[in-house]
Amino acid sequence: MNKADKVKKLKEENDAVILAHYYVDGEVQALADYVGDSYYLSKLATGVKQKNIIFCGVSFMGESAKVLNPDKNVIMLDETADCPMAHMVDLDKIDEVREKYKDVAVVCYVNSTAEIKAKSDVCVTSSNAVKVVSALPNKHIFFIPDNNLARYVAEKLPQKEFIFNDGYCHVHTEIRMEDVENAKRLHPDAVVMAHPECKEDVLKLADVIGSTSEIIDAAEKSDKKEFIICTETGVFYELEQKNPDKKFYVVRERQCCPDMKKNTVDKLIKALETLEPKLSMDEELMKAANLPLVRMLELAK
Numbered sequence: 001m002n003k004a005d006k007v008k009k010l011k012e013e014n015d016a017v018i019l020a021h022y023y024v025d026g027e028v029q030a031l032a033d034y035v036g037d038s039y040y041l042s043k044l045a046t047g048v049k050q051k052n053i054i055f056c057g058v059s060f061m062g063e064s065a066k067v068l069n070p071d072k073n074v075i076m077l078d079e080t081a082d083c084p085m086a087h088m089v090d091l092d093k094i095d096e097v098r099e100k101y102k103d104v105a106v107v108c109y110v111n112s113t114a115e116i117k118a119k120s121d122v123c124v125t126s127s128n129a130v131k132v133v134s135a136l137p138n139k140h141i142f143f144i145p146d147n148n149l150a151r152y153v154a155e156k157l158p159q160k161e162f163i164f165n166d167g168y169c170h171v172h173t174e175i176r177m178e179d180v181e182n183a184k185r186l187h188p189d190a191v192v193m194a195h196p197e198c199k200e201d202v203l204k205l206a207d208v209i210g211s212t213s214e215i216i217d218a219a220e221k222s223d224k225k226e227f228i229i230c231t232e233t234g235v236f237y238e239l240e241q242k243n244p245d246k247k248f249y250v251v252r253e254r255q256c257c258p259d260m261k262k263n264t265v266d267k268l269i270k271a272l273e274t275l276e277p278k279l280s281m282d283e284e285l286m287k288a289a290n291l292p293l294v295r296m297l298e299l300a301k
Contacts, residue, residue, distance in 0.1 A: 003265055007031045010272035016075075017048050018268070019065070020056035022212045023260040026237030028056050028268060035238065037212040038064075038110050039125035043297060045069055054271050056263040060086040062279045063114045067289045074279040077267040081259045086112045088167030089145040094119045097142045097163055104163070105138035108292060109146050111169070114281065116144065118288035121295070126196050127211035128300040130156045135299045148172065152196040152203065171257050172197035175230050179252045180205045183228045187249055191222060194230035202230060219243055232257050 001009070011018065011033075019041050020032035029035045034044055038061060045053065045065040052073045055062040058081045066074040094106055094116075108120035109129070117123060124132045130153055133141055141160050143150035145167030154162040175198055184192065184205070193215045194206035203209055208218045212235050219227055219239055226247045229235065233256045239248050271277075 003269065004031060006269055007265075007272060010269065014052055014272060014275060015050050016052040016054050016272055016275070017050040018054045018056065019044065019048075020263070021058075021061060021234070021260065022216075022238055023232040023234035023257055024056045024263040025234065025261060027265055028263050029234075029237050031265065031268060032056060037125070037127065039127045039211065039300075040213060041065070042068065042110060042125070042293065046297070048072075052275055054268065056268065057081070058083045058086070058257075058259050060111055060113055063281065063289070064110060064117075064293060066279050066281055067114060067117075067286045067293060070283075070286055070290075073275065075271050075275055076277060076279055077264070077271050078262040079277050081262040083111055083169075083257075083259060085145055085167050085169045086116075087145075089116055089165050091115065091119060093165070094142070094144070101140040101142070101163065103138050104140040104142050105133075105136045107133055107136070107141050107143045109144065109149060110293075110296070112145055114285055114289040117292050118285055120144070120292045122299065123292045123296040125211065125296075127214055128296070129153045129196075132296055132299045133157055133160065146197055148199055149196050151200060152209070169197045171232050171255065172230070173199060175199075175202055175251050175255065177201040177205065180228065180230065183249060183251050187226055187228060189224075190226035190228045190247075190249060191219075191224045192228045192230065193218065198230050206230065215239075216242065219246065219248075231255075232260065234260060 018032040020035045042064050045068050054075050062074050062076045106120040108123050110123045110125045142163040144165045192206045193208040228249050
């Protein structure tokens with residue numbers, strides 16, 4: 001029995017569904033039931049029927065799935081797969097900002113720990129952040145943890161006053177303006193597509209700015225044949241699957257998240273066989289973290 005058949009058999013035997021983020025390896029994406037960005041997966045998690053959710057991603061994604069589905073088992077492929085940015089805000093700073101700005105809304109990027117979500121008013125993703133923040137009545141916005149995405153949203157919403165945090169995604173922040181300019185020289189006809197977690201000077205060089213799923217959609221709809229991709233290389237699998245006649249180029253040699261790459265097919269099979277390691281969370285924390293996630297889903301409709 002090959003690995004694909006084994007995965008299919010184990011899923012059926014153990015009432016399991018496999019969710020995978022675009023940044024994990026393509027061979028894992030190929031075996032998943034659903035592949036998407038953080039917004040799609042957080043929304044999808046509320047409607048799956050299976051008892052066991054096998055999550056191919058990093059810890060904050062599994063936490064979000066568990067918070068939205070407390071009665072289901074969420075199994076991570078690798079407990080050490082984490083997102084450094086998800087921790088990049090001081091909880092005491094949230095209290096300080098609330099004290100200083102009485103009308104502030106604490107807007108938490110979904111790429112954050114449950115503890116951070118629990119102290120926030122609403123969550124957002126890169127694909128819905130502008131829509132959700134614009135729907136808030138608050139003038140002051142404390143956007144955590146990512147600084148680059150916050151500044152992108154702030155530029156779109158000049159009527160709001162933003163308080164910025166200093167968090168960042170190392171993959172996107174390490175993409176430099178010089179890297180993009182060099183890629184454009186090598187591929188002068190290519191469309192530059194960038195994730196809003198990139199720095200402002202990189203975004204200024206981009207023809208398309210969007211979440212991972214928005215980048216995929218834009219490439220599929222475009223009549224162009226070459227694209228420079230300023231985001232994690234795991235997205236190349238889906239881009240190439242949907243666009244076999246198009247070419248996609250990286251911006252720099254190291255453009256991948258090592259934590260996402262901890263998700264492997266062998267670990268997927270083991271997770272399906274053992275239904276371990278199950279994600280365990282405090283009930284009160286789950287309830288508190290659920291509120292901003294639910295509010296996000298409501299405001300993003």
